[in-house]
Amino acid sequence: MVAPLDPDDPRALGEFTLSGRLGEGGQGVVFLGRTPGGEPVAVKVLKSGFDSAVKERLVRELDAMRGVAPFCTARVLTAVVDGRMPYVVSEFIDGPSLQQRVGSGGPLRGGELERLAVGTATALAAIHAAGIVHRDFKPGNVILGPDGPRVVDFGIARHGASDTITAGPVGTPAYLAPEQIAGHPATPAADVFAWGATIVFAATGRAAFGADSVPAVMHRILTAEPDASALPASLRGVVERCLAKDPARRPASRDLLLELVGSAPDPLRAGAAAATRPEGVRQGEPTAILTAAGATLPGSAEATEAGGERRSSRTGIVIGAVAAVAALSVTAVLLAPRLLSDDKGSTSSPSAGATTTVSPTTTSPVLPTDATLENAxxxxxxxxxxxxxxxxxxxxxxxxxxxxxxxxxxxxxxxxxxxxxxxxxxxxxxxxxxxxxxxxxxxxxxxxxxxxxxxxxxxxxxxxxxxxxxxxxxxxxxxxxxxxxxxxxxxxxxxxxxxxxxxxxxxxxxxxxxxxxxxxxxx
CATH class of the missing domain: 2.40.128.120 (Quinohemoprotein amine dehydrogenase alpha subunit, domain 2)
Incomplete structure (x- = not known):
């Protein structure tokens, strides 16, 4: 739903005219805009006051978005990171959010629920394969477009250098992983936890850990197991594993997708979401990242292996697969080998907003080890x-x-x-x-x-x-x-x-x- 512009809202930014509000969050306001040619776009105006370190990180994150397949996210078209109003322009997805759809139509059932699970898991695998952590995966950031679900609004450009909850909540409380509440930075494993909570919401119409006071919700995330009984058998087990308190026990997004489309994950890679960086991809042409003066900042060099070898491109496979299939679930199956394999596949299209890139040494904290009741x-x-x-x-x-x-x-x-x-x-x-x-x-x-x-x-x-x-x-x-x-x-x-x-x-x-x-x- 598009709301009217507020009296103080800008009417234009750069070459884009603004006609209404699409939403507002912790990082800024999203407007419905138009290109000079009349095409609709989403323009996210970020909160100002960034220091140089945050601006540099934003540039890196926007550049990393180029590695995410565009069919499951909203492509970033351009961005201005300097000036009084930093903003990011992305593809406009015409459709309600999952939050709105469940609020108006009730829980999802049958094939509709399973298509959502596969589509969003595909997006998460693609995001992680590009070396990006979403950090704010939730029903409000899943748009149900005409061609399937798209994961959007990666919550970019947060103030300050810290990504931990001790510096202020990063993400929505009901979808935070236990380790984030404990003060650790978000990792791909935290995104997997949020995915599981999102699927429970889609199937039940209720937040997995309640929706009352923030302290009560966080306490349940830390200590309680959600009721997954409403989920079909095909989803219940994998969702419960995604909601494990210990991030090391959650599946990696690539293994999650393989399980959803019917392939068993490699047991040697199980739980990799908590301990390893998702396989990167060769970068395509740089996303245009503009300063206030309109200068284009250079993109990063294409990714290389540890031994120095460049990763081979598979852009043609992505284009051919997306063009060849109509159902998103089929798309996920066809693209799973590229998104999930140890192969050096690539994506080259720009994506939706991004958060933080994952360094090769990033690890997820492990909560306390097993301590069970000793009974004879x-x-x-x-x-x-x-x-x-x-x-x-x-x-x-x-x-x-x-x-x-x-x-x-x-x-x-x-x-x-x-x-x-x-x-x-x-x-x-x-x-x-x-x-x-x-x-x-x-x-x-x-x-x-x-x-x-x-x-x-x-x-x-x-x-x-x-x-x-x-x-x-x-x-x-x-x-x-x-x-x-x-x-x-x-x-x-x-x-x-x-x-x-x-x-x-x-x-x-x-x-x-x-x-x-x-x-x-x-x-």
């Missing part, structure tokens, strides 16, 4: 059998005992058996303070409340800080310990052990990322 398994007759994973009570060294700042050790859980009900000794409402057993930025201590009834195999759980509530399902029990499954708010396992002080509380995430513990007392 049982034989069919119910007798306990040590599987080798149960641990004795942790030993505290003299040094640790004398150090009040030492990280608390995880408390071992006594042997339990499958099933059972809540004993009378555990009945009632319990509350207390819990904190992570090791410091991880973004994983904050909180207060929780649990209510249990005797003879039941269920209970209720509440995070006092975020007011998020969830049901508990008893999975293992004994007279002194209970283990519950929790699927919402803080998905994982909760173990309660009777102590002289009340109940020892221990929470382990569903994927074994973070361990919380504390003591609950009866109200």
């Amino acid at each position: 398994v049982t034989d069919d007759d119910g007798t306990a059998q040590d599987d080798g994973t149960a641990q004795d009570d942790p030993v505290t060294t003299d040094d640790e005992a004398g150090d009040p700042t030492a990280t608390p050790k995880a408390t071992a859980v006594p042997t339990t058996r499958p099933g059972g009900t809540v004993p009378t000794a555990f009945a009632g409402t319990w509350g207390g303070h819990i904190e992570p057993t090791e410091f991880v930025a973004g994983y904050d201590e909180t207060d929780v409340q649990i209510t249990l009834e005797p003879g039941k195999d269920t209970g209720s759980w509440k995070d006092i800080t975020s007011s998020c509530q969830a049901d508990l399902r008893l999975t293992r029990s004994s007279e002194t310990a209970l283990v519950f499954r929790i699927d919402k708010c803080a998905a994982g396992e909760i173990a309660l052990v009777r102590t002289d002080d009340g109940l020892s509380y221990r929470w382990d995430s569903a994927k074994g990322k973070v361990l919380f513990q504390g003591t609950l007392v009866k109200s």
Whole structure:
């Protein structure tokens, strides 16, 4: 939808006339413009006040856009980076955003949803293959054009040198990856996480981690698993992997696309989104990047291999493939070998806006390693059998005992058996303070409340800080310990052990990322 221009909005920029507003975001305002020949274009006016370092980065990022295939993004036509109003002119895609489409027509179903998944995964693979990180992938940045979905608005030209959330949120909170919330820069793995959250929104009409207060949403991103049950079986598993808390466990965008179009990824490359730079491509003709005076800045030299060999061009393959197919899903299949292979393929057309280029040494932070509940398994007759994973009570060294700042050790859980009900000794409402057993930025201590009834195999759980509530399902029990499954708010396992002080509380995430513990007392 095009809104009228505000009284203070410019009516023209360079040779482009402006006729209305297409949207406004954290980096600037997007206008509907016209070329001298009458062709519609999107003109993004960036917030001014850039220092020289930001301008240089913007030039590099715009140049990197040339490596993204144009069929899945909006081509950048020109840009002016100096002057009072820096702006970028890109191809206008006529269609609603995914956010608007779901808002007016409800969730996507069947082939429509799967075409969206394949089309946007294709775009993400192309973006990463050009060495670019989107950093703001979300439903509002997916335009449903007449020829399929296009990924747009790469959120270019942010103020300051830092890309981390500690310098201000980069991206939309509901689609930030856990490591971004923890203060780390965005990587291709963060884009994959945002893709998964976007597909959940498309299938359900709801943000994957809620849409209430920003602190509550971020807390869920860090601790809870989204409900992906509305997704078809063909998408559910891969989306859940894309939403893994640990970036190293997410598929690379190239492997994601291969899985969607029916090819198994190379296991040696699984999880490469978190640790390696996507394969670059040979650059085509430079995008015109203009200064206020109209001077064209030179493009970068074409990419080379580490050994100095130039990458071979496949521009003809891109042109032929795009011209030969009508359905985007078929396009993705035909182009997958070029976008995803270790081959030295290339793209040469300019793309939609870009964010940051990925350096060869860029790595994604890994969240805490697995730490799961140590429970003895049982034989069919119910007798306990040590599987080798149960641990004795942790030993505290003299040094640790004398150090009040030492990280608390995880408390071992006594042997339990499958099933059972809540004993009378555990009945009632319990509350207390819990904190992570090791410091991880973004994983904050909180207060929780649990209510249990005797003879039941269920209970209720509440995070006092975020007011998020969830049901508990008893999975293992004994007279002194209970283990519950929790699927919402803080998905994982909760173990309660009777102590002289009340109940020892221990929470382990569903994927074994973070361990919380504390003591609950009866109200």
